[in-house]
Amino acid sequence: MQTALRTSLPETELASRANFAPAARVAREDRQERQVHTSGLPLSIRGLRKSFGDNEVLRGIDLHIPAGQFVAIVGKSGCGKSTLLRLIAGLEKIDAGSISFGDAAIQPEDIRVMFQEPRLLPWARVLSNVEVGLGRDRSSGDAHARAEKALTEVGLVDKRDQWPSVLSGGQKQRVALARALVSRPRVLAFDEPLGALDALTRISMQRLLERVWRDQGFTAILVTHDVAEAVALADRVLVIDEGRVAHDVMVNVARPRERGSAELASLEGSILSHLLSADDRT
Amino acid sequence: MSLIDSVSLPRNFRLPRVDGLVQWIVPLAIIAIWQVASVTGFVPVRVLPAPSDVALAGWKLLLSGELIRNIWVSFWRASIGFLIGGSIGFAFGLANGLSQLSAKLTDTTLQMVRNVPHLALIPLVILWFGIDESAKLFLVALGVFFPIYLNTLHGIRTVDPQLIEMGRIYGMSDGELFRRVIFPGALPSIFVGIRFALGIMWLTLIVAETIAASSGLGYMAMQAREFMLIDVVVLSILIYALLGKLADSASRVLERLTLSWHPAFQKR
Known part of the structure; x- marks a missing residue:
């Protein structure tokens, strides 16, 4: 690699x-x-609310994420963390409040999402699946080359002509990552992208995510239920509870981080206790 | 390593060959038993002529050109009727799968028409079209319409919504979304419809030709019945069986070509 x-x-x-x-x-x-162009966008969220029917999922989120920061969002299931991510990615309509990405005019290609499921087109070869990520540039002449480059970044260029069905779960997720990266996004939102992977594959995927984030400098927003993953990857961990930001924890640990180090473990422990105490209240 | 090689290689080698032959063992065995039963007089010739007699009848009809002409006429009717009915069914399937309005407007009507056995329309169709070509084409088209309509509709409605969302996120236009996501996703189901439709196509055609026609395989069988040529009747039935198998194989080949991405169609 x-x-x-x-x-x-x-x-x-x-x-x-x-x-x-x-x-x-x-x-x-x-x-x-190009470096300037591909660097991350800052993100400001003010008074963000969202309900589904009578269920108010987000009850006023105020948040500023500086450009290029790696933010992890944790919380128990149903706390609204995925909804927050979908709102940031523009997949749901905002009920009240606002989300802005600095002063720059943003293109649809600037914000990309990666889901828990790879969502590859089973009838397209790996390379064409990555080309899908180019958005409106799909038909441009250098589409192949750009897709190949993105595949190289995730270490799967030798699988370019395979059908997705022959890939393993981790490989599929790497193709999905290449598809998200190929348009050089400035904000990349991850919705539990490693949730369905086995422990070892998860660790190597986490390293890959960290590496591409450091290489490309996009603003990363990772929704996860795994607090260890959050503290291992993120600059900052947000704990969402009952539709609000309950805790905002900076992870000031130098990279590359050593998994299982005492520093990370104590941080993980304190975030977990926040989460569990929230659980006791309900 | 060498042990594994020596075990797996002959297996990989033998499987496809055996596969191709195995499916013909039962039909061939039936013909052999039938031949023996006829020759020994166990089955009277008036009930069922020997396969050799059927083959002889076939050879005679082949020489006179009658067989080829009738097969060609039936084949032509089947294909044109299939194309007309299939295209209309496909078009309605697309429209109703993609547009709520279109589905609301037409689906109920189509479901009602579907529940009328289309062969029950034969008297009406004869009154409308006589025993003309258009009568047969109409019936075949009507019979083929529904399996293709229903399966196209089902295929489009069951395309993974997560993939459609993915396509939208990556900025696909409606046309592109259809071409890249919806249509390929619906294709396996459309093929199920095509294979059902091929069966109905032959059934409809044979019934229509038996009742009202002046050429074609069904007509040939009915003429033979008039003259008590039981070998020709049996020959016609065997040809139906072969044509049905042929149509099925053709759709399988098409399936293999277009669905090569599907795990079920990848070489095992």
Whole structure:
């Protein structure tokens, strides 16, 4: 995977550095510009409410997420965490309040969601499934190349011509990740993407998520029921209870984080006790 | 490793060959027993002629060109009727699967018509069209319409809503969503409809040709009955069986080609 990453660096830069200095400068500027473009968007949520019928799921969420932050949202089932994510992703209509993404004009391709189910098209080869993620650029000439690059990032480029049905659960989820990444999103929302995977696959997927997040710098919002996963990956953990942000915990642990370290474990313990005390009240 | 190779290789080798033959063992055995029963006089020739006599009758009709002509006429009627009825059924299935309004408008009517046995319309159809080609085409089209309509509708309605949501998130237009998600998702069900429809197609055609026609396989069988040519009657029935099998195989080949992504159709 390391080598795959290295080879995916733009070759133009290497070539031009050797030959023309001005060209090299142009190339570097291009890259910087792209860096700016692909970096994350900040997210501001004010007074967000959502009900389904008589059931008020979100009762006023106020939240600011700085650009490029990795936020985990935890809470017991039915607390509204998935609804919050679906609202951020624009999959549900907002009842009251607002969600804004800084001052920039956003494209649909800037916000992507990854679900618990891979949701791959069973009748499309792996590569075409990734191309779906390009949105309106699907028919552009470099669609193949971009999809291949995204597949390389998740280490599955050798499966490009396979049907999804022959892949394992973890591989399918990696294809779904490549599909979400291929349009270089600026906000990536994860709805328990690792929930259906076995323990070992989960750990390697968590590493993969962390790596692509660090490489691409998007704003990541991860909904999970696994507090250990939340503290291992996120800069900040939000505990949602009864439709509100009950706790907002910063995870100031240096990366790369060592799984099972005492620091993470104590943090996990305190968040779990928040969750359980909320459970006792009801 | 070498042990595994030596065990699995012959198995992989033998399976498809045996598979191709196995399905013909029973039909061939029936014909063999039938031949023996006829030759020994166990089954009187007046009841059922020997397979060899049927083959001889077939050979004679083949030489006179009558057989080919009748098969061709029936085949033509079947295909045109299938195309007309199938396309209309497919169109209604699409419309009612995709549009609530269209479903509300037409589904009840179609369900009522569906419950009328279409062969019960034969007297009416003869009054309308005479014993013309259009009468047969109408009946075949009507018979084929419903299985294709119902299965297309069912296929479209049961496409995984999560995939449709995924398509919308990734900015697919309505046309693209249909082409990339809905239609491929409905295809397995549409094929079930096609295979049902092929069976109904032959049934309808044979009944229609037996009652009102001046050419075709059904007509050939009825003529033979008039002249007590029991071997030709049996020949016609066997040809129906073969044509039915042929239609089924054709749809299977089509299924394999278009559903190669489906785990059930991947080579085992």
